Amino acid sequence: MRELRYNPLTGQWIMVSAVRKKRPWRPTNFCPFCPGSEETGYGWKVLLLPNRFPMLSFDAPKPESEEFYKKARAIGQCSVIVETPDHDLKDLDELPREQMVKVVELWVEATKTLKENPHVAYLAIFRNKGEEIGVSLTHPHGQLYALPYIPLKARLKIENSRKYYKSKNECLFCRILKEEKESEERIIYENDNFIVFMPFFASWPFEMHIYPKRHVQYLTDLNKEEIESLADAIQATTGTLNTILERQMPYTMMIFQAPFKGNYKFYHLHIEFYPILRDNGKIKYAAGIEMGTWEFTYDAIPEENARKLKEACKKVSQRLNLKGKCI
Template sequence: MEELRWNPIRQEWVIVATHRQTRPLLSRKQCPFCEEVEGAPGELEVISIPNLFPSLLENSRSVSNESPLFVKCPAYGKCEVVIYSKDHDKGLKDQSTDSLIELINLWIDRYEELGSKPGIKYVFIFENKGRLIGVTLDHPHGQIYAFPFVPEALQREVESSKKWMEKHGRCLFCSIIEGEKEKSERIIFENERFVGFVPFFASLPYEVHLYPKSHLGSITQLDDHGKKDLAESIKAIITKYDRFFGFELPYMMMLFQSPTDGKDYPFYHFRIEFRPLHRSKEKIKYLASVESGTGVFINDTLPEEKARELKKTKWKE
Protein backbone atom coordinates (compact mmCIF):
# COMPACT_ATOMS: atom_id res chain seq x y z
CA MET A 1 0.00 0.00 0.00
CA GLU A 2 1.19 3.50 -0.80
CA GLU A 3 -0.40 6.85 0.00
CA LEU A 4 0.33 10.33 1.34
CA ARG A 5 -0.97 11.17 4.81
CA TRP A 6 -1.21 14.75 6.06
CA ASN A 7 0.15 15.68 9.47
CA PRO A 8 -2.11 18.61 10.51
CA ILE A 9 0.08 19.41 13.52
CA ARG A 10 3.32 19.92 11.61
CA GLN A 11 1.64 20.81 8.33
CA GLU A 12 3.58 18.27 6.30
CA TRP A 13 3.06 15.13 4.26
CA VAL A 14 4.16 11.64 5.33
CA ILE A 15 4.65 8.94 2.69
CA VAL A 16 3.27 5.52 3.61
CA ALA A 17 4.86 2.80 1.44
CA THR A 18 4.42 -0.58 3.11
CA HIS A 19 5.96 -2.60 0.26
CA ARG A 20 9.37 -1.07 1.05
CA GLN A 21 9.49 -3.10 4.26
CA THR A 22 10.48 -6.14 2.19
CA ARG A 23 13.59 -4.58 0.60
CA PRO A 24 16.32 -7.25 0.67
CA LEU A 25 19.92 -6.90 1.85
CA LEU A 26 21.69 -8.46 -1.13
CA SER A 27 25.25 -9.73 -1.41
CA ARG A 28 27.72 -8.86 -4.15
CA LYS A 29 26.88 -12.07 -6.04
CA GLN A 30 23.18 -11.17 -6.00
CA CYS A 31 23.67 -7.52 -7.04
CA PRO A 32 20.97 -6.59 -9.59
CA PHE A 33 22.72 -3.34 -10.53
CA CYS A 34 25.69 -5.16 -12.07
CA GLU A 35 23.26 -6.89 -14.42
CA GLU A 36 21.38 -3.67 -15.22
CA VAL A 37 24.50 -1.79 -16.32
CA GLU A 38 25.91 -4.76 -18.23
CA GLY A 39 22.72 -4.69 -20.28
CA ALA A 40 22.96 -0.97 -21.03
CA PRO A 41 23.40 -0.01 -24.71
CA GLY A 42 26.81 0.82 -26.18
CA GLU A 43 29.49 2.37 -23.99
CA LEU A 44 26.96 3.94 -21.62
CA GLU A 45 27.84 3.31 -17.98
CA VAL A 46 25.71 5.76 -16.03
CA ILE A 47 22.04 4.82 -16.27
CA SER A 48 18.76 5.62 -14.55
CA ILE A 49 16.26 2.84 -13.89
CA PRO A 50 12.91 2.63 -12.07
CA ASN A 51 13.19 1.98 -8.33
CA LEU A 52 11.86 -1.51 -7.62
CA PHE A 53 10.65 -0.36 -4.20
CA PRO A 54 9.30 3.13 -4.95
CA SER A 55 7.81 5.43 -2.35
CA LEU A 56 5.97 7.34 -5.08
CA LEU A 57 4.25 5.82 -8.13
CA GLU A 58 2.87 7.26 -11.35
CA ASN A 59 -0.11 4.90 -11.13
CA SER A 60 -0.71 5.27 -7.39
CA ARG A 61 -4.16 4.08 -6.35
CA SER A 62 -6.93 6.55 -5.58
CA VAL A 63 -7.89 7.18 -1.96
CA SER A 64 -10.95 8.55 -0.17
CA ASN A 65 -11.15 10.92 2.79
CA GLU A 66 -13.73 10.61 5.55
CA SER A 67 -12.41 13.20 7.99
CA PRO A 68 -10.62 16.58 7.85
CA LEU A 69 -8.32 15.20 10.55
CA PHE A 70 -7.19 12.17 8.57
CA VAL A 71 -6.42 13.44 5.09
CA LYS A 72 -4.93 11.13 2.47
CA CYS A 73 -3.78 11.58 -1.12
CA PRO A 74 -2.45 9.22 -3.78
CA ALA A 75 1.33 8.78 -3.50
CA TYR A 76 1.76 10.10 -7.02
CA GLY A 77 5.28 10.66 -8.31
CA LYS A 78 8.26 8.69 -9.49
CA CYS A 79 11.35 7.15 -7.90
CA GLU A 80 14.44 6.23 -9.90
CA VAL A 81 17.82 4.69 -9.15
CA VAL A 82 20.94 6.11 -10.81
CA ILE A 83 23.69 3.50 -11.24
CA TYR A 84 27.08 5.18 -11.51
CA SER A 85 29.19 2.47 -13.11
CA LYS A 86 29.51 -1.16 -14.17
CA ASP A 87 32.15 -1.52 -11.46
CA HIS A 88 30.59 -2.78 -8.22
CA ASP A 89 33.26 -1.00 -6.14
CA LYS A 90 33.63 2.29 -8.03
CA GLY A 91 32.14 5.19 -6.07
CA LEU A 92 31.99 8.83 -7.09
CA LYS A 93 35.52 9.67 -5.96
CA ASP A 94 36.90 6.85 -8.13
CA GLN A 95 35.18 8.02 -11.32
CA SER A 96 37.00 9.86 -14.08
CA THR A 97 36.05 13.47 -14.80
CA ASP A 98 34.36 12.36 -18.02
CA SER A 99 32.29 9.78 -16.13
CA LEU A 100 31.21 12.35 -13.57
CA ILE A 101 30.25 14.76 -16.35
CA GLU A 102 28.18 11.94 -17.85
CA LEU A 103 26.46 11.59 -14.47
CA ILE A 104 25.83 15.35 -14.26
CA ASN A 105 24.29 15.26 -17.75
CA LEU A 106 22.02 12.44 -16.63
CA TRP A 107 21.00 14.46 -13.54
CA ILE A 108 20.14 17.37 -15.85
CA ASP A 109 18.11 15.13 -18.17
CA ARG A 110 16.14 13.55 -15.33
CA TYR A 111 15.52 16.88 -13.57
CA GLU A 112 14.13 18.33 -16.80
CA GLU A 113 12.06 15.32 -17.84
CA LEU A 114 10.62 14.48 -14.43
CA GLY A 115 10.06 18.14 -13.60
CA SER A 116 8.04 18.58 -16.80
CA LYS A 117 5.54 15.87 -15.85
CA PRO A 118 2.09 17.13 -14.81
CA GLY A 119 1.75 17.30 -11.04
CA ILE A 120 5.48 17.02 -10.27
CA LYS A 121 6.51 20.00 -8.16
CA TYR A 122 9.94 19.04 -6.84
CA VAL A 123 12.72 16.79 -8.17
CA PHE A 124 15.13 15.66 -5.47
CA ILE A 125 18.45 14.05 -6.50
CA PHE A 126 20.47 12.38 -3.77
CA GLU A 127 22.84 9.62 -2.71
CA ASN A 128 22.81 7.58 0.48
CA LYS A 129 26.22 5.96 0.82
CA GLY A 130 27.00 3.18 3.28
CA ARG A 131 25.09 0.70 5.43
CA LEU A 132 25.21 3.22 8.30
CA ILE A 133 22.91 5.45 6.25
CA GLY A 134 20.55 2.55 5.49
CA VAL A 135 21.75 1.41 2.07
CA THR A 136 20.63 -2.14 1.18
CA LEU A 137 22.73 -2.49 -2.00
CA ASP A 138 26.44 -1.69 -1.94
CA HIS A 139 26.84 -1.10 -5.70
CA PRO A 140 27.45 2.69 -5.90
CA HIS A 141 24.24 4.43 -6.86
CA GLY A 142 22.11 7.49 -6.25
CA GLN A 143 18.39 8.10 -6.34
CA ILE A 144 15.83 10.58 -7.66
CA TYR A 145 12.44 11.32 -6.12
CA ALA A 146 9.87 13.32 -8.11
CA PHE A 147 7.43 14.75 -5.56
CA PRO A 148 3.84 15.95 -6.15
CA PHE A 149 4.48 18.73 -3.63
CA VAL A 150 7.34 20.95 -2.50
CA PRO A 151 8.56 19.39 0.78
CA GLU A 152 7.96 21.64 3.78
CA ALA A 153 11.65 22.15 4.64
CA LEU A 154 12.36 23.22 1.07
CA GLN A 155 9.32 25.47 0.96
CA ARG A 156 10.77 27.29 3.96
CA GLU A 157 14.03 27.72 2.03
CA VAL A 158 12.15 29.21 -0.89
CA GLU A 159 10.34 31.64 1.40
CA SER A 160 13.47 32.68 3.31
CA SER A 161 15.46 33.27 0.13
CA LYS A 162 12.60 35.31 -1.33
CA LYS A 163 12.39 37.47 1.82
CA TRP A 164 16.16 38.04 1.78
CA MET A 165 16.03 39.12 -1.86
CA GLU A 166 13.17 41.52 -1.15
CA LYS A 167 14.97 43.03 1.85
CA HIS A 168 18.57 43.14 0.60
CA GLY A 169 18.14 43.18 -3.17
CA ARG A 170 20.36 40.18 -3.78
CA CYS A 171 20.43 36.39 -3.48
CA LEU A 172 20.75 34.94 0.03
CA PHE A 173 23.06 32.18 -1.19
CA CYS A 174 25.29 34.58 -3.14
CA SER A 175 25.53 36.59 0.08
CA ILE A 176 26.58 33.46 1.99
CA ILE A 177 29.27 32.73 -0.60
CA GLU A 178 30.58 36.28 -0.30
CA GLY A 179 30.64 36.05 3.50
CA GLU A 180 32.38 32.67 3.52
CA LYS A 181 35.00 33.83 1.01
CA GLU A 182 35.63 36.98 3.03
CA LYS A 183 36.23 34.92 6.19
CA SER A 184 37.80 31.99 4.28
CA GLU A 185 38.29 30.01 7.51
CA ARG A 186 35.52 27.53 6.73
CA ILE A 187 36.34 26.97 3.03
CA ILE A 188 37.75 23.48 2.37
CA PHE A 189 37.84 23.50 -1.45
CA GLU A 190 37.56 26.00 -4.26
CA ASN A 191 37.99 26.09 -8.02
CA GLU A 192 37.03 28.64 -10.65
CA ARG A 193 33.28 28.03 -10.55
CA PHE A 194 32.51 26.27 -7.24
CA VAL A 195 33.30 26.71 -3.56
CA GLY A 196 32.91 24.08 -0.82
CA PHE A 197 32.77 24.95 2.87
CA VAL A 198 31.65 23.81 6.30
CA PRO A 199 28.87 26.36 6.84
CA PHE A 200 28.81 28.78 9.78
CA PHE A 201 25.50 27.15 10.80
CA ALA A 202 26.53 23.50 10.20
CA SER A 203 24.17 21.12 11.99
CA LEU A 204 26.52 18.14 11.64
CA PRO A 205 30.28 18.13 12.42
CA TYR A 206 31.58 17.35 8.91
CA GLU A 207 28.73 18.84 6.90
CA VAL A 208 29.94 20.47 3.67
CA HIS A 209 28.00 22.73 1.32
CA LEU A 210 29.02 23.11 -2.32
CA TYR A 211 27.80 26.25 -4.14
CA PRO A 212 28.26 27.45 -7.71
CA LYS A 213 29.79 30.92 -7.57
CA SER A 214 27.45 32.11 -10.32
CA HIS A 215 23.77 32.53 -9.52
CA LEU A 216 22.20 29.34 -10.90
CA GLY A 217 18.77 28.03 -9.97
CA SER A 218 19.45 24.47 -11.09
CA ILE A 219 22.07 22.24 -12.70
CA THR A 220 20.36 22.77 -16.06
CA GLN A 221 22.10 26.17 -16.22
CA LEU A 222 25.62 24.73 -16.03
CA ASP A 223 27.78 25.14 -19.13
CA ASP A 224 30.52 22.66 -20.07
CA HIS A 225 33.11 24.41 -17.89
CA GLY A 226 30.70 24.43 -14.98
CA LYS A 227 30.05 20.70 -15.35
CA LYS A 228 33.77 20.00 -15.33
CA ASP A 229 34.32 22.10 -12.21
CA LEU A 230 31.34 20.46 -10.48
CA ALA A 231 32.76 17.02 -11.28
CA GLU A 232 36.11 18.04 -9.79
CA SER A 233 34.42 19.51 -6.72
CA ILE A 234 32.41 16.37 -5.94
CA LYS A 235 35.49 14.19 -6.38
CA ALA A 236 37.58 16.49 -4.17
CA ILE A 237 35.14 16.62 -1.25
CA ILE A 238 34.52 12.87 -1.09
CA THR A 239 38.25 12.13 -1.44
CA LYS A 240 38.99 14.52 1.43
CA TYR A 241 36.43 12.72 3.57
CA ASP A 242 37.89 9.28 2.90
CA ARG A 243 41.51 10.33 3.34
CA PHE A 244 40.85 12.22 6.56
CA PHE A 245 38.86 9.39 8.16
CA GLY A 246 40.99 6.58 6.75
CA PHE A 247 37.98 4.66 5.42
CA GLU A 248 35.11 5.17 2.96
CA LEU A 249 32.96 7.58 4.90
CA PRO A 250 29.19 6.98 4.82
CA TYR A 251 27.35 10.15 3.84
CA MET A 252 24.20 11.67 2.44
CA MET A 253 24.62 13.84 -0.66
CA MET A 254 21.68 16.04 -1.66
CA LEU A 255 21.07 18.38 -4.59
CA PHE A 256 18.83 21.35 -3.81
CA GLN A 257 17.32 23.09 -6.83
CA SER A 258 14.39 25.28 -7.80
CA PRO A 259 10.96 23.63 -7.60
CA THR A 260 9.39 22.42 -10.84
CA ASP A 261 5.86 23.65 -10.15
CA GLY A 262 5.82 26.13 -13.03
CA LYS A 263 6.59 29.21 -10.92
CA ASP A 264 9.65 31.44 -11.25
CA TYR A 265 12.34 31.33 -8.56
CA PRO A 266 14.91 34.01 -9.48
CA PHE A 267 15.93 34.26 -5.82
CA TYR A 268 16.84 30.58 -5.38
CA HIS A 269 20.35 29.14 -5.81
CA PHE A 270 21.38 25.56 -6.62
CA ARG A 271 23.66 23.79 -4.14
CA ILE A 272 24.84 20.34 -3.04
CA GLU A 273 25.08 19.33 0.60
CA PHE A 274 27.17 16.48 2.00
CA ARG A 275 26.06 15.22 5.43
CA PRO A 276 28.11 12.47 7.07
CA LEU A 277 26.89 11.20 10.45
CA HIS A 278 30.36 10.69 11.93
CA ARG A 279 31.51 13.27 14.50
CA SER A 280 34.92 11.59 14.81
CA LYS A 281 36.59 8.50 13.39
CA GLU A 282 35.07 6.37 16.15
CA LYS A 283 31.84 8.22 17.04
CA ILE A 284 28.49 8.73 15.32
CA LYS A 285 26.27 11.78 15.63
CA TYR A 286 22.83 10.35 16.43
CA LEU A 287 19.73 12.36 15.68
CA ALA A 288 18.05 11.79 19.04
CA SER A 289 15.16 13.41 20.93
CA VAL A 290 16.15 17.07 20.62
CA GLU A 291 16.91 16.88 16.89
CA SER A 292 13.95 14.63 16.06
CA GLY A 293 11.44 16.25 18.39
CA THR A 294 12.22 19.93 18.01
CA GLY A 295 14.13 20.10 14.74
CA VAL A 296 16.94 21.87 16.61
CA PHE A 297 20.35 20.35 15.92
CA ILE A 298 23.12 20.25 18.50
CA ASN A 299 26.55 20.36 16.88
CA ASP A 300 29.13 18.92 19.29
CA THR A 301 32.00 20.49 17.33
CA LEU A 302 33.14 23.87 16.05
CA PRO A 303 32.61 24.28 12.28
CA GLU A 304 35.84 26.27 11.93
CA GLU A 305 37.88 23.42 13.46
CA LYS A 306 36.28 20.76 11.25
CA ALA A 307 36.88 22.94 8.20
CA ARG A 308 40.58 23.25 9.05
CA GLU A 309 40.85 19.46 9.30
CA LEU A 310 39.27 18.93 5.89
CA LYS A 311 41.06 21.86 4.26
CA LYS A 312 44.53 20.53 5.08
CA THR A 313 43.60 17.04 3.83
CA LYS A 314 44.92 16.71 0.28
CA TRP A 315 42.57 15.30 -2.31
CA LYS A 316 45.16 14.78 -5.04
CA GLU A 317 48.91 14.34 -5.11
Protein backbone atom coordinates (compact mmCIF):
# COMPACT_ATOMS: atom_id res chain seq x y z
CA MET A 1 0.00 0.00 0.00
CA ARG A 2 1.29 3.43 -0.99
CA GLU A 3 -0.80 6.59 -0.69
CA LEU A 4 -0.95 10.19 0.49
CA ARG A 5 -3.19 11.10 3.43
CA TYR A 6 -4.23 14.69 4.06
CA ASN A 7 -4.16 16.26 7.52
CA PRO A 8 -6.99 18.84 7.48
CA LEU A 9 -5.74 20.40 10.73
CA THR A 10 -2.33 21.45 9.38
CA GLY A 11 -2.76 21.28 5.62
CA GLN A 12 -0.04 18.65 5.31
CA TRP A 13 0.14 15.52 3.22
CA ILE A 14 1.48 12.39 4.95
CA MET A 15 3.32 9.86 2.80
CA VAL A 16 2.27 6.31 3.65
CA SER A 17 4.23 3.32 2.34
CA ALA A 18 4.21 -0.19 3.76
CA VAL A 19 7.33 -1.13 1.78
CA ARG A 20 9.46 1.14 4.00
CA LYS A 21 9.33 -1.48 6.76
CA LYS A 22 11.63 -3.71 4.68
CA ARG A 23 14.58 -1.30 4.63
CA PRO A 24 17.91 -2.87 5.76
CA TRP A 25 19.50 -1.36 8.88
CA ARG A 26 23.27 -0.88 8.62
CA PRO A 27 24.16 -4.26 7.07
CA THR A 28 27.73 -5.36 7.78
CA ASN A 29 28.14 -8.05 5.12
CA PHE A 30 27.32 -6.01 2.01
CA CYS A 31 26.76 -2.46 0.74
CA PRO A 32 24.31 -1.91 -2.13
CA PHE A 33 26.02 1.39 -3.04
CA CYS A 34 29.58 0.10 -3.45
CA PRO A 35 31.01 -0.46 -6.97
CA GLY A 36 30.20 -3.89 -8.34
CA SER A 37 26.92 -4.35 -6.53
CA GLU A 38 23.76 -5.35 -8.37
CA GLU A 39 22.56 -1.74 -8.43
CA THR A 40 25.77 0.15 -9.20
CA GLY A 41 28.15 -1.74 -11.49
CA TYR A 42 31.58 -0.24 -12.21
CA GLY A 43 33.17 2.82 -13.80
CA TRP A 44 31.13 5.62 -12.21
CA LYS A 45 31.87 8.71 -10.13
CA VAL A 46 28.36 9.64 -8.90
CA LEU A 47 25.07 7.81 -9.31
CA LEU A 48 21.36 8.54 -9.12
CA LEU A 49 19.64 5.30 -8.16
CA PRO A 50 15.97 4.47 -7.63
CA ASN A 51 15.17 4.08 -3.94
CA ARG A 52 14.27 0.42 -3.48
CA PHE A 53 11.90 1.30 -0.65
CA PRO A 54 10.16 4.43 -1.93
CA MET A 55 7.44 6.56 -0.41
CA LEU A 56 6.47 7.77 -3.89
CA SER A 57 6.25 6.23 -7.34
CA PHE A 58 4.99 7.44 -10.71
CA ASP A 59 2.97 4.22 -11.01
CA ALA A 60 1.41 4.48 -7.55
CA PRO A 61 -2.18 3.16 -7.54
CA LYS A 62 -5.21 5.33 -6.93
CA PRO A 63 -6.31 4.78 -3.30
CA GLU A 64 -9.84 3.96 -2.26
CA SER A 65 -11.81 7.05 -1.38
CA GLU A 66 -13.03 7.90 2.12
CA GLU A 67 -16.24 9.67 3.06
CA PHE A 68 -14.50 12.36 5.15
CA TYR A 69 -10.73 11.94 4.98
CA LYS A 70 -8.88 12.84 1.81
CA LYS A 71 -6.41 10.55 0.07
CA ALA A 72 -4.33 10.96 -3.08
CA ARG A 73 -1.96 8.94 -5.22
CA ALA A 74 1.57 8.81 -3.81
CA ILE A 75 2.86 9.86 -7.20
CA GLY A 76 6.45 11.05 -7.53
CA GLN A 77 10.01 9.81 -7.30
CA CYS A 78 12.37 8.80 -4.51
CA SER A 79 16.01 8.43 -5.47
CA VAL A 80 19.37 7.87 -3.81
CA ILE A 81 22.34 10.08 -4.72
CA VAL A 82 25.51 7.98 -4.31
CA GLU A 83 28.21 10.61 -3.87
CA THR A 84 31.37 8.55 -4.26
CA PRO A 85 32.51 4.98 -4.97
CA ASP A 86 34.58 5.16 -1.73
CA HIS A 87 32.61 3.48 1.04
CA ASP A 88 34.93 4.63 3.85
CA LEU A 89 34.67 8.40 3.44
CA LYS A 90 32.77 9.92 6.34
CA ASP A 91 31.42 13.17 4.91
CA LEU A 92 31.42 15.56 1.97
CA ASP A 93 34.44 17.49 3.24
CA GLU A 94 36.56 14.37 2.61
CA LEU A 95 35.70 14.21 -1.10
CA PRO A 96 38.24 15.57 -3.58
CA ARG A 97 36.97 18.95 -4.78
CA GLU A 98 36.34 17.72 -8.31
CA GLN A 99 34.20 14.91 -6.86
CA MET A 100 32.15 17.40 -4.81
CA VAL A 101 31.59 19.38 -8.01
CA LYS A 102 30.24 16.21 -9.65
CA VAL A 103 27.77 15.80 -6.78
CA VAL A 104 26.49 19.36 -7.26
CA GLU A 105 26.29 18.79 -11.02
CA LEU A 106 24.13 15.72 -10.35
CA TRP A 107 21.80 17.87 -8.19
CA VAL A 108 21.56 20.32 -11.09
CA GLU A 109 20.87 17.61 -13.68
CA ALA A 110 18.21 15.96 -11.49
CA THR A 111 16.53 19.34 -11.04
CA LYS A 112 16.58 19.96 -14.79
CA THR A 113 15.06 16.56 -15.56
CA LEU A 114 12.34 16.61 -12.93
CA LYS A 115 11.30 20.20 -13.70
CA GLU A 116 10.07 18.85 -17.03
CA ASN A 117 7.82 16.23 -15.39
CA PRO A 118 4.23 17.51 -15.15
CA HIS A 119 3.55 15.35 -12.08
CA VAL A 120 6.26 17.03 -9.96
CA ALA A 121 5.38 20.20 -8.05
CA TYR A 122 8.40 20.38 -5.75
CA LEU A 123 11.85 18.78 -5.51
CA ALA A 124 13.39 18.12 -2.11
CA ILE A 125 17.10 17.26 -2.27
CA PHE A 126 18.47 16.38 1.15
CA ARG A 127 21.16 14.54 3.05
CA ASN A 128 21.06 12.65 6.34
CA LYS A 129 24.30 11.87 8.16
CA GLY A 130 24.97 9.86 11.29
CA GLU A 131 23.42 7.03 13.27
CA GLU A 132 21.83 9.57 15.61
CA ILE A 133 19.86 10.91 12.64
CA GLY A 134 18.71 7.40 11.71
CA VAL A 135 20.84 6.75 8.61
CA SER A 136 20.37 3.11 7.62
CA LEU A 137 23.34 2.81 5.21
CA THR A 138 26.74 4.34 5.93
CA HIS A 139 28.04 4.68 2.35
CA PRO A 140 28.11 8.45 1.58
CA HIS A 141 24.82 9.32 -0.08
CA GLY A 142 22.01 11.83 -0.27
CA GLN A 143 18.43 11.54 -1.43
CA LEU A 144 15.76 13.33 -3.39
CA TYR A 145 11.99 13.28 -3.21
CA ALA A 146 10.09 14.59 -6.24
CA LEU A 147 6.76 15.56 -4.70
CA PRO A 148 3.34 16.13 -6.30
CA TYR A 149 2.66 18.95 -3.82
CA ILE A 150 4.54 21.77 -2.08
CA PRO A 151 5.48 20.75 1.49
CA LEU A 152 4.35 22.84 4.43
CA LYS A 153 7.72 24.35 5.43
CA ALA A 154 8.43 25.41 1.86
CA ARG A 155 4.91 26.86 1.59
CA LEU A 156 5.45 28.95 4.72
CA LYS A 157 8.76 30.29 3.42
CA ILE A 158 7.23 31.08 0.05
CA GLU A 159 4.25 32.87 1.56
CA ASN A 160 6.38 34.97 3.93
CA SER A 161 8.78 35.78 1.09
CA ARG A 162 5.88 36.82 -1.14
CA LYS A 163 4.41 39.08 1.56
CA TYR A 164 7.76 40.73 2.20
CA TYR A 165 8.37 41.28 -1.51
CA LYS A 166 4.95 42.87 -1.97
CA SER A 167 5.50 45.14 1.04
CA LYS A 168 9.17 46.12 0.54
CA ASN A 169 9.79 45.37 -3.14
CA GLU A 170 12.92 43.37 -2.30
CA CYS A 171 13.81 39.73 -1.77
CA LEU A 172 13.62 38.67 1.87
CA PHE A 173 16.65 36.41 1.49
CA CYS A 174 18.68 39.17 -0.14
CA ARG A 175 17.80 41.41 2.82
CA ILE A 176 18.94 38.71 5.25
CA LEU A 177 22.24 38.52 3.36
CA LYS A 178 22.59 42.30 3.60
CA GLU A 179 22.01 42.24 7.36
CA GLU A 180 24.54 39.44 7.87
CA LYS A 181 27.14 41.15 5.68
CA GLU A 182 26.85 44.41 7.57
CA SER A 183 27.52 42.85 10.97
CA GLU A 184 29.59 39.76 9.99
CA GLU A 185 28.88 38.51 13.50
CA ARG A 186 27.34 35.27 12.31
CA ILE A 187 29.07 34.82 8.92
CA ILE A 188 31.31 31.76 9.00
CA TYR A 189 32.64 31.58 5.45
CA GLU A 190 32.44 33.50 2.19
CA ASN A 191 33.66 32.84 -1.34
CA ASP A 192 33.01 34.68 -4.60
CA ASN A 193 29.45 33.45 -4.99
CA PHE A 194 28.15 32.09 -1.66
CA ILE A 195 27.93 33.04 2.00
CA VAL A 196 27.77 30.53 4.86
CA PHE A 197 26.35 31.79 8.13
CA MET A 198 24.56 30.89 11.32
CA PRO A 199 21.10 32.46 11.06
CA PHE A 200 19.97 35.08 13.59
CA PHE A 201 16.93 32.81 14.12
CA ALA A 202 18.83 29.50 14.47
CA SER A 203 16.88 26.57 15.93
CA TRP A 204 19.73 24.06 16.16
CA PRO A 205 22.90 24.76 18.22
CA PHE A 206 25.30 24.91 15.25
CA GLU A 207 22.81 25.50 12.44
CA MET A 208 24.36 26.82 9.23
CA HIS A 209 22.80 28.21 6.05
CA ILE A 210 24.29 28.70 2.59
CA TYR A 211 22.91 31.49 0.37
CA PRO A 212 23.99 32.36 -3.17
CA LYS A 213 24.90 36.03 -3.51
CA ARG A 214 23.11 36.19 -6.85
CA HIS A 215 19.31 36.16 -6.70
CA VAL A 216 18.39 32.78 -8.25
CA GLN A 217 15.54 30.35 -7.66
CA TYR A 218 16.91 27.02 -8.87
CA LEU A 219 20.10 25.01 -8.98
CA THR A 220 19.68 25.06 -12.75
CA ASP A 221 20.18 28.86 -12.67
CA LEU A 222 23.78 28.44 -11.48
CA ASN A 223 26.63 28.85 -13.96
CA LYS A 224 29.79 26.74 -13.99
CA GLU A 225 31.69 29.07 -11.67
CA GLU A 226 28.81 29.15 -9.19
CA ILE A 227 28.54 25.36 -9.22
CA GLU A 228 32.22 25.13 -8.29
CA SER A 229 31.73 27.80 -5.62
CA LEU A 230 28.79 25.90 -4.16
CA ALA A 231 30.91 22.73 -3.95
CA ASP A 232 33.52 24.80 -2.09
CA ALA A 233 30.91 26.24 0.30
CA ILE A 234 29.42 22.79 1.01
CA GLN A 235 32.85 21.46 1.95
CA ALA A 236 33.58 24.52 4.10
CA THR A 237 30.31 23.90 5.94
CA THR A 238 30.72 20.17 6.49
CA GLY A 239 34.40 20.53 7.39
CA THR A 240 33.52 23.18 9.98
CA LEU A 241 30.76 21.04 11.48
CA ASN A 242 33.09 18.03 11.73
CA THR A 243 35.71 20.14 13.52
CA ILE A 244 33.61 22.15 15.98
CA LEU A 245 33.36 19.25 18.48
CA GLU A 246 36.40 17.34 17.17
CA ARG A 247 34.16 14.51 15.98
CA GLN A 248 31.88 13.70 13.06
CA MET A 249 28.73 15.79 13.33
CA PRO A 250 25.36 14.15 12.68
CA TYR A 251 23.11 16.46 10.68
CA THR A 252 20.39 16.85 8.11
CA MET A 253 20.93 19.04 5.04
CA MET A 254 18.06 20.38 2.92
CA ILE A 255 18.19 22.26 -0.37
CA PHE A 256 15.32 24.73 -0.82
CA GLN A 257 14.45 25.64 -4.40
CA ALA A 258 11.35 27.33 -5.76
CA PRO A 259 8.42 25.09 -6.74
CA PHE A 260 8.29 23.95 -10.33
CA LYS A 261 4.87 25.36 -11.19
CA GLY A 262 4.28 29.11 -11.08
CA ASN A 263 6.36 32.28 -10.94
CA TYR A 264 8.54 32.74 -7.84
CA LYS A 265 10.79 35.66 -8.75
CA PHE A 266 10.66 36.78 -5.08
CA TYR A 267 12.16 33.48 -3.85
CA HIS A 268 15.85 32.62 -3.36
CA LEU A 269 17.70 29.30 -3.57
CA HIS A 270 19.24 28.32 -0.21
CA ILE A 271 20.61 25.35 1.72
CA GLU A 272 20.18 24.65 5.43
CA PHE A 273 22.18 22.36 7.74
CA TYR A 274 20.62 21.14 10.99
CA PRO A 275 23.37 19.61 13.20
CA ILE A 276 21.82 17.87 16.21
CA LEU A 277 24.68 17.96 18.76
CA ARG A 278 24.85 20.84 21.26
CA ASP A 279 28.08 19.46 22.77
CA ASN A 280 30.07 16.26 22.67
CA GLY A 281 27.70 13.45 23.59
CA LYS A 282 24.78 15.84 24.07
CA ILE A 283 21.99 15.76 21.52
CA LYS A 284 19.63 18.66 20.97
CA TYR A 285 16.35 16.74 21.01
CA ALA A 286 13.23 18.04 19.34
CA ALA A 287 11.12 17.24 22.40
CA GLY A 288 7.93 18.52 24.02
CA ILE A 289 7.67 22.14 22.98
CA GLU A 290 9.29 21.49 19.59
CA MET A 291 7.24 18.42 18.71
CA GLY A 292 4.03 19.77 20.17
CA THR A 293 4.10 23.32 18.83
CA TRP A 294 6.92 23.37 16.20
CA GLU A 295 8.45 26.19 18.29
CA PHE A 296 12.15 25.74 19.05
CA THR A 297 14.14 26.64 22.12
CA TYR A 298 17.80 27.63 21.75
CA ASP A 299 19.82 26.64 24.83
CA ALA A 300 22.76 28.99 24.26
CA ILE A 301 23.56 32.30 22.55
CA PRO A 302 23.72 31.96 18.74
CA GLU A 303 26.50 34.53 18.39
CA GLU A 304 28.71 32.63 20.85
CA ASN A 305 28.25 29.42 18.88
CA ALA A 306 28.90 31.35 15.67
CA ARG A 307 32.30 32.37 17.07
CA LYS A 308 33.09 28.71 17.73
CA LEU A 309 32.13 27.87 14.15
CA LYS A 310 34.37 30.66 12.86
CA GLU A 311 37.36 29.19 14.71
CA ALA A 312 36.56 25.70 13.45
CA CYS A 313 36.37 27.01 9.89
CA LYS A 314 39.83 28.56 10.19
CA LYS A 315 41.23 25.23 11.40
CA VAL A 316 40.06 23.34 8.31
CA SER A 317 40.54 26.05 5.67
CA GLN A 318 44.00 24.97 4.60
CA ARG A 319 43.22 21.24 4.72
CA LEU A 320 40.22 21.72 2.45
CA ASN A 321 42.01 24.18 0.14
CA LEU A 322 39.04 26.52 0.41
CA LYS A 323 38.71 29.18 -2.28
CA GLY A 324 37.17 31.84 -0.05
CA LYS A 325 37.83 33.07 3.46
CA CYS A 326 36.73 32.12 6.94
CA ILE A 327 35.38 35.29 8.53
